Amino acid sequence: MAEELMDVLNEADxxxxxxDLGEDTQKGKFMTFRIGEKCYxxxxxxxxxxxxxxxxxxxxxxxxxxxxxxxxxxxxxxVIDVKVRFQEEPFDYxxxxxxxxxxxxxxxxxxxxxxxxxxxxxxxxxxxxPPSLNPNSYGRDRxxxxxxxxxxxxxxxxxxxxxxxxxxxxxLE
Amino acid sequence: MAEDFNTDSMLDMFxxxxxxxxxxxxxxxxxxxxxxxxxxxxxxxxFRVMHTIKGSSGxxxxxxxxxxxHKLEDVFYYLRESHxxxxxxLELVDHVLDVADFITGELDKIKEGETPDxxxxxxxxxxxxxxxxxxxxxxxxxxxxxxxxxxxxxSQFYIAPTGSESNKYFKASIYYRSDTEMCNIRAYTAVYSxxxxxxxxxxxxxxxxxxxxxxxxxxxxxxxxxxxxQCSKDDIVNAIGDTSGMDRVEINDCTQxxxxxxxxxxxxxxxxxxxEEKDKEEDNKGKKKAPQPGxxxxxxxxxxxxxxxxxxxxxxxHKQSYISVNVEKMDALMDMIGELVISEAxxxxxxxxxxxxxxxxxFQKAAGQLAKITTELQDVIxxxxxxxxxxxxxxxxxxxxxxxRKLGKDIExxxxxENTEVDKNIIEHISDPLMHLIRNSVDHGIEDKEDRIAAGxxxxxxxxxxxxxxxxxxxxxxxxxGKGLNKQVLYNKARNNGLIGNRPMSDYTDREIYQFxxxxxxxxxxxxxxxxxxxxxxxxxxxxIQAIGGKLEIDSMEGAGSEMTMKIPLTLAIINGIVMxxxxxxxxxxxxxxxEFVRITREMIVKEPNGEEYVMLRGECYPFIRLNEFxxxxxxxxxxxxxxxxLLEHENKYVSVFIDQLIAEQEIVVKPIPSYVKRVxxxxxxxxxxxxxxxxxxDIAGLIAGQERx
Numbered sequence: 029m030a031e032e033l034m035d036v037l038n039e040a041d042x043x044x045x046x047x048d049l050g051e052d053t054q055k056g057k058f059m060t061f062r063i064g065e066k067c068y069x070x071x072x073x074x075x076x077x078x079x080x081x082x083x084x085x086x087x088x089x090x091x092x093x094x095x096x097x098x099x100x101x102x103x104x105x106x107v108i109d110v111k112v113r114f115q116e117e118p119f120d121y122x123x124x125x126x127x128x129x130x131x132x133x134x135x136x137x138x139x140x141x142x143x144x145x146x147x148x149x150x151x152x153x154x155x156x157x158p159p160s161l162n163p164n165s166y167g168r169d170r171x172x173x174x175x176x177x178x179x180x181x182x183x184x185x186x187x188x189x190x191x192x193x194x195x196x197x198x199x200l201e
Numbered sequence: 202m203a204e205d206f207n208t209d210s211m212l213d214m215f216x217x218x219x220x221x222x223x224x225x226x227x228x229x230x231x232x233x234x235x236x237x238x239x240x241x242x243x244x245x246x247x248f249r250v251m252h253t254i255k256g257s258s259g260x261x262x263x264x265x266x267x268x269x270x271h272k273l274e275d276v277f278y279y280l281r282e283s284h285x286x287x288x289x290x291l292e293l294v295d296h297v298l299d300v301a302d303f304i305t306g307e308l309d310k311i312k313e314g315e316t317p318d319x320x321x322x323x324x325x326x327x328x329x330x331x332x333x334x335x336x337x338x339x340x341x342x343x344x345x346x347x348x349x350x351x352x353x354x355x356s357q358f359y360i361a362p363t364g365s366e367s368n369k370y371f372k373a374s375i376y377y378r379s380d381t382e383m384c385n386i387r388a389y390t391a392v393y394s395x396x397x398x399x400x401x402x403x404x405x406x407x408x409x410x411x412x413x414x415x416x417x418x419x420x421x422x423x424x425x426x427x428x429x430x431q432c433s434k435d436d437i438v439n440a441i442g443d444t445s446g447m448d449r450v451e452i453n454d455c456t457q458x459x460x461x462x463x464x465x466x467x468x469x470x471x472x473x474x475x476x477e478e479k480d481k482e483e484d485n486k487g488k489k490k491a492p493q494p495g496x497x498x499x500x501x502x503x504x505x506x507x508x509x510x511x512x513x514x515x516x517x518x519h520k521q522s523y524i525s526v527n528v529e530k531m532d533a534l535m536d537m538i539g540e541l542v543i544s545e546a547x548x549x550x551x552x553x554x555x556x557x558x559x560x561x562x563x564f565q566k567a568a569g570q571l572a573k574i575t576t577e578l579q580d581v582i583x584x585x586x587x588x589x590x591x592x593x594x595x596x597x598x599x600x601x602x603x604x605x606r607k608l609g610k611d612i613e614x615x616x617x618x619e620n621t622e623v624d625k626n627i628i629e630h631i632s633d634p635l636m637h638l639i640r641n642s643v644d645h646g647i648e649d650k651e652d653r654i655a656a657g658x659x660x661x662x663x664x665x666x667x668x669x670x671x672x673x674x675x676x677x678x679x680x681x682x683g684k685g686l687n688k689q690v691l692y693n694k695a696r697n698n699g700l701i702g703n704r705p706m707s708d709y710t711d712r713e714i715y716q717f718x719x720x721x722x723x724x725x726x727x728x729x730x731x732x733x734x735x736x737x738x739x740x741x742x743x744x745x746i747q748a749i750g751g752k753l754e755i756d757s758m759e760g761a762g763s764e765m766t767m768k769i770p771l772t773l774a775i776i777n778g779i780v781m782x783x784x785x786x787x788x789x790x791x792x793x794x795x796x797e798f799v800r801i802t803r804e805m806i807v808k809e810p811n812g813e814e815y816v817m818l819r820g821e822c823y824p825f826i827r828l829n830e831f832x833x834x835x836x837x838x839x840x841x842x843x844x845x846x847x848l849l850e851h852e853n854k855y856v857s858v859f860i861d862q863l864i865a866e867q868e869i870v871v872k873p874i875p876s877y878v879k880r881v882x883x884x885x886x887x888x889x890x891x892x893x894x895x896x897x898x899x900d901i902a903g904l905i906a907g908q909e910r911x
Contacts, residue, residue: 085895086786088832089881097875097887097895102536104887104895106878135877192877
């Protein structure tokens with residue numbers, strides 16, 4: 029009896045450790061995706077799932093980047109077009125278009141991206157803050173909290189909280 | 202030990218149980234309030250409830266609750282044992298309700314995460330006086346007093362024996378140095394540490410926890426214990442340890458008989474009585490003294506009562522088998538079932554099945570079975586959310602009782618159809634408005650006794666609370682046989698308060714005039730009373746009812762009474778809706794709001810120079826909204842004669858909406874628009890259609906408001 033109990037306890041401990049590791053394994057990992065020419069990354073612990081493009085129900089009179097609502101397993105969530113959010117030209121949705129479902133502070137939002145790239149591991153030290161004093165810092169750059177160079181490409185790391193928070197002066201009432 | 206003892210689940214259990222018990226208690230009391238005395242069953246019932254609450258609050262260490270419930274239990278113990286006559290029944294009812302209120306108040310504090318710090322002294326004293334009066338009444342008649350109800354407040358000096366063979370018995374005495382302070386607490390520490398090793402323990406003085414003065418006694422005479430255990434003398438000495446201030450410890454063997462005799466001049470009963478008296482003294486004088494000796498008790502009680510709990514466990518006390526489920530889980534289940542129904546449709550109407558010449562007999566059979574199960578599943582989950590109104594109505598009983606007594610009116614409440622079931626969300630929302638309506642009836646509706654007699658009515662007023670199901674709605678009716686509403690007074694008042702402009706009274710129907718009382722800032726009662734009449738209230742009631750999609754209808758007959766009817770949807774979650782299409786968007790409108798569908802001709806549209814449009818229907822003129830323009834949609838039907846006009850009504854205001862085409866009428870599950878999306882005017886929610894796509898639910902009130910603003 030006692031031994032069994034000990035075993036169970038040990039297993040529980042191991043599980044705990046595994047979970048701890050789980051959090052560690054997410055650290056420094058970024059989901060990257062392409063929008064136009066650029067490659068963006070988003071910390072993987074925000075990402076809850078990735079789904080293919082599906083029919084989106086538009087909601088009238090909302091910000092242009094909110095494309096509408098989608099239904100994932102009975103939950104209705106809003107989706108935003110990241111490219112429009114960055115005030116770039118909208119793109120046509122194809123088979124390769126994906127929706128990254130992210131959870132930020134209990135708000136669930138889908139991000140429409142042109143193409144999913146891969147998951148990269150980034151050393152925290154190699155993240156460079158975006159160049160300040162940029163006169164055009166309004167727009168995309170305020171969503172980017174850091175840059176990282178992987179092989180010969182610069183990836184822009186996004187701050188999802190800023191991405192979905194509304195401080196857009198052009199916002200409709 | 203107590204620190205790492207997780208009380209969360211126990212606390213939940215305690216709160217839940219106590220709530221239930223208090224509910225039961227109030228019902229029993231209110232049922233019998235008009236009789237001359239409690240019958241035996243209800244006395245037993247109240248006794249049992251108090252006993253349970255006392256026990257469980259003891260475990261949870263809410264001392265004030267324990268004391269109050271103990272006191273009341275005493276009263277009922279006495280009633281049960283000696284059947285005294287001439288019990289002032291109403292006074293007793295008051296006491297019981299006081300106690301119930303006190304405990305409810307404390308429980309609320311606990312729920313809020315506060316400490317239940319209510320002062321129980323007054324209630325305990327009142328009940329004590331009451332009990333003494335009862336007893337003296339009996340003594341005068343020369344009847345014999347029953348033995349004291351000697352339940353001891355949590356077993357602080359007695360540990361239930363676990364019953365083992367090789368027991369040894371010791372007599373231990375601890376003496377403290379004469380300069381030691383707070384000997385009683387030191388002694389208690391010793392008792393506490395001994396509890397770990399001994400089977401059974403008695404000590405003297407017995408009131409070390411509750412009586413600070415016992416410290417002096419211990420200092421003088423030493424602290425004596427009778428111990429039953431399986432360990433050796435040395436173990437006991439070790440357990441007691443070497444507390445500072447301790448002079449010496451004496452441990453002598455003794456026999457079982459000696460042990461069982463206890464401290465002969467301090468039998469347990471004696472101790473109890475003394476303790477109670479000391480309790481009161483302490484409460485009176487040392488309420489604020491900190492640190493209270495009781496504060497220190499925490500650990501000890503936990504252990505002691507823990508054993509008691511275990512002992513009482515085998516008692517099968519479950520009458521009903523309910524489990525409480527987190528609402529979130531229910532909602533998740535409901536989502537899943539909704540999804541299941543949709544996937545079922547996707548499978549059964551799969552285009553792959555449409556291949557000609559396919560033999561689908563078996564498939565159709567299986568599909569039929571599946572459809573049946575999913576429908577049943579849906580029914581079950583819906584019924585799980587339904588709860589009878591019983592509890593809500595019972596609360597009203599109490600309100601009528603309280604308010605009518607405060608106002609000196611004699612009112613009886615009749616309850617009809619309390620078993621009517623309503624969605625849980627709705628029940629939560631109707632409690633407040635209902636309470637208000639009832640109070641209004643008691644306060645404003647029912648006249649004083651004299652007036653009633655003068656009007657030739659039964660001096661006893663009557664309020665009827667009725668619930669019934671009708672046409673997918675629940676009707677909750679509050680009816681009184683009071684003085685009714687005076688139309689002239691209402692009209693004048695509304696006019697004087699500037700609520701209605703200058704239209705003459707003949708412009709309004711009776712019902713419209715009654716509705717005035719629901720306008721904000723309207724109160725017909727000249728005197729503001731404690732209970733109602735501040736002029737806020739009815740408008741809040743109506744808002745609350747509207748918030749859940751219901752409405753309030755008022756009817757009255759002057760001199761004969763009034764009737765307030767709340768019409769409330771059975772459930773919030775599901776509405777009957779009409780699905781329609783505008784351009785590529787699908788919208789849903791609640792069926793109840795739709796007055797009619799019409800195809801109109803161009804001539805019926807009146808366009809004002811400012812661009813506003815109206816539609817003329819049978820000589821009436823209604824505002825006209827082109828939904829496509831309203832929401833800036835494209836690719837829709839533009840020719841008036843190709844589309845359909847839907848006439849909508851909300852609170853007697855009309856608006857007509859132009860749409861492309863109708864799709865179907867169906868039951869829809871209302872879901873909120875995710876909060877991330879800003880509120881869109883005229884849209885109140887969204888829903889999933891059978892094919893998994895999403896439709897937006899139009900909010901008529903919003904459309905009308907938007908129209909009026911523009």
